[in-house]
Structures are given as structure tokens and as C-alpha cells.
Amino acid sequence: MSVAAMYPGTFDPITLGHEDLVRRASRLFDRIVVAVASNPSKTPMFTLEERVALARKVLRNFNNVEVAGYDGLTVDFAMANDLQVILRGLRAVSDFEYEFQLANMNRHLTDDVETAFLTPTEKYTYISSTLVREIASMGGNITEFVSPEVKQALIERCKKKK
Numbered sequence: 001m002s003v004a005a006m007y008p009g010t011f012d013p014i015t016l017g018h019e020d021l022v023r024r025a026s027r028l029f030d031r032i033v034v035a036v037a038s039n040p041s042k043t044p045m046f047t048l049e050e051r052v053a054l055a056r057k058v059l060r061n062f063n064n065v066e067v068a069g070y071d072g073l074t075v076d077f078a079m080a081n082d083l084q085v086i087l088r089g090l091r092a093v094s095d096f097e098y099e100f101q102l103a104n105m106n107r108h109l110t111d112d113v114e115t116a117f118l119t120p121t122e123k124y125t126y127i128s129s130t131l132v133r134e135i136a137s138m139g140g141n142i143t144e145f146v147s148p149e150v151k152q153a154l155i156e157r158c159k160k161k162k
Contacts, residue, residue: 004031005085005116008074011036012044013150014055015132017124021089025118026062033083034059038071045133045157057149075106078113086115091125137161 005025011018011034018034025032034055038048046054048069055067070077078086086106088099103115120127132145136154143151 002030003085004033004081004083005029005087006033006035006074006078006081006083007087008035008037008070008077010039010042010044010129011051011055012042012046012129013051013132013146013154014058015124015127015129015146015150016144017089017091017120017127019058019147020121020124021087021118022059022062022065024121025087026064029085029087030064031083032062032065032087033081034065034067035074035077036067036069037074038069040071046153050153054150054153058147073109075109075113079110084113086113088115088117090117090119091128 007022007025009018022032022034036048036051036055044051052067052069059065059067068081074086077083086103088103090096090099099117106113106115127145132142133154135145136142137158139158142154146154
């Protein structure tokens with residue numbers, strides 16, 4: 001049986017922590033779709049198209065991983081793309097309550113999609129896109145947190161904002 005998963009998120013920007021989770025999940029699932037959410041409730045630094053393009057560059061070497069942008073309910077995207085699992089990362093205990101609530105709501109919306117949680121590799125537990133954007137906007141070194149392509153895009157975006 002082939003099992004396909006989606007890894008949804010805003011990915012503004014995609015970090016080495018996200019990449020690590022995809023690397024490990026690519027060994028567990030036959031197909032993974034990194035689903036970049038438009039998320040109209042947030043004001044992202046990068047457009048949806050830019051976030052999709054950056055994720056595609058970063059994840060280009062994974063044969064069973066694809067990247068797609070989406071708008072709307074995550075479970076609707078999963079069902080429309082024949083994805084049986086929603087993959088979520090849990091960095092800290094504080095993430096669990098929100099993710100647990102989300103998983104239960106998704107299960108309420110459909111029984112056809114399950115949620116699976118992965119914890120990050122220890123060296124990535126403290127990385128978040130929000131912190132990376134903040135450090136980059138203040139001119140800090142983000143080399144340890146993002147790929148070279150993402151680092152360059154962040155530097156250029158932060159220059160434009162000044």
C-alpha cells in the first residue's frame with residue numbers, strides 16, 4: 001500500500017528544521033507534498049509564489065517530495081490530492097496543545113486523513129521561521145538556520161525593506 005503525506009505550513013521562509021523533517025519523513029512515506037499555505041490571516045514576508053519557489057529549490061534533491069501552494073482547508077487539499085496523512089512537526093511541548101486541537105478538528109472534518117507528528121532533530125528544536133525573519137531583519141547571521149538560497153532571498157528582502 002502506498003502512503004502519501006502532506007506537510008502543510010506557511011514556510012515563510014523554509015528553514016533547515018523544515019528540511020530536516022522532510023528528509024526524515026521521506027523515508028517513512030512513499031510521497032510527500034510540502035503544501036505551502038497562502039494563509040490570509042498572516043502577513044508573510046514572501047509571497048506564496050516566492051515561498052513555493054524557495055521550497056522547491058531547497059527540496060529539489062528529494063525524489064519523492066513535491067511542493068505545491070494551496071488556499072483553503074488543509075483536509076480539503078489532502079483529499080483532493082489523495083494524501084492520507086497530514087504531517088506536523090512538534091518542536092516543544094508548547095506546540096502540542098495547538099497541534100492536538102488542529103488534529104482533532106481535522107479528524108472531525110474527515111475520517112479519511114490522519115495526522116502524524118514528528119519531533120525535530122535536537123539541533124533544530126529552537127528554529128522557527130519567525131525567529132529567522134527577525135534575526136535577518138536586524139542583520140544577524142542566519143547561516144545555521146536556512147539554506148544558502150533562502151539566506152540570499154532573506155538578505156535581499158531585508159535590504160528592500162530598509
